Amino acid sequence: MPHSNNTLFAVGYAQTYFYRESSVEEATVNGINNLAKSVSTRIKGERGFKDTKFGPEFAGEFFKEELEGGVLDFVKKNHKVIATETVGDITLVLLSTGEAPTLSSAKGFDKKAPEWVSKLPKKPGFVYAVGQSSPQFHEEETWQLAEYNARVG
Template identity: 30%
Template sequence: MACEARAGREGSGRPGPLLRLLGWLLICLGCALAPGGGRVKVHRYPLWFLEQGKLGGGYAVGYSRAYARRDTAVAEALRDAAWRMVRSRKVYIEAEQGFTEDALGKHFQGERYRILVDTSLVEATAGGLEPLDVAEVGNMLIVLAGKEPPPEGYKVRVPVPSSAPSWTTKPPKRPGWVYAVGAAPRYFYLQNSWIYAERDAYLELARIVGLKIWDLRKALAGSPEGVQMTESRAVLLGAEVVARWEDVEKGAFYVLVRMPF
């Protein structure tokens, strides 16, 4: 089986969406500022992008930069959509986090992860997909890919709601499903904000279903010093994006994913 690994290393603690965003929110202080210091434009997104979970099966969203040659950007986004559709069927994720602990508390030291999908299926999947709708949002191009047109009304462009959906702070709890939320700050290239938030949600889902904790402490009686490692390894089947939301004022991006369980 041919696999594609998307791996990385992070340098900030991420116990949950709210705590992961705390540093970013303190910096933003309620100002909708672009990375270069300018005022952020309030974008209008296709409804299928913000509420992807309501489309049903058979659809995928792909990302690209908004290149001068639109056909190049659409082709790149279509292949990205195929990769994400294959990932939604089956993906292997492994991640590790390291902490040290002393008298002052626990300190995050870093994270590394790998996301593996069967790339032998990507090209075949891409060949069966059509770009059902294409939208340029800022410097990002997004494609809704599938075989059948989306339900009536989902191609309309709408601004993101001004108030946060409840799932951004409390993921839904429904029988037969497990939910996870990912978050990311604003990047210059808009698609990176959404891609990293989506990746973060998948890593959180893997931690929920496959987390192990290794706690190594000094043998000295009463010593608070030690090292803690968390390891998550999981095969996710049928995981899918449900919804997206952008906090324009705080410069934060949220993605909700779910998996049958």
């Protein structure tokens, strides 16, 4: 999770609606949940196999993320919206806990992909995960599913 001087950051995603406020509100709720999940989440899961004459055969799996109520309440009370941006059909909100300056979105997004996309930073004590998703009808659902797969996968 991105952090700086005891401040944590997360991004929330939402579909871009006709009323921008609705998009920002939904993205903020998503960001609050992402921030809380990054702080503390419990992952419960099960995988099923059945015996066949050729050996065990995968039958299915189920995973569930559970947020601790206290963490979610803390993030809800202490989050700050740092920046919002609409890119095509997706609205993004950058959130933080702690003191972080509000950013202007006048610059927009840099078209060049950051280096960490292809080369993970080597910092001790950090855990990095990669998640993928097949394309969904709404772009933000693709991003959310990829994040879920990175956390649970």
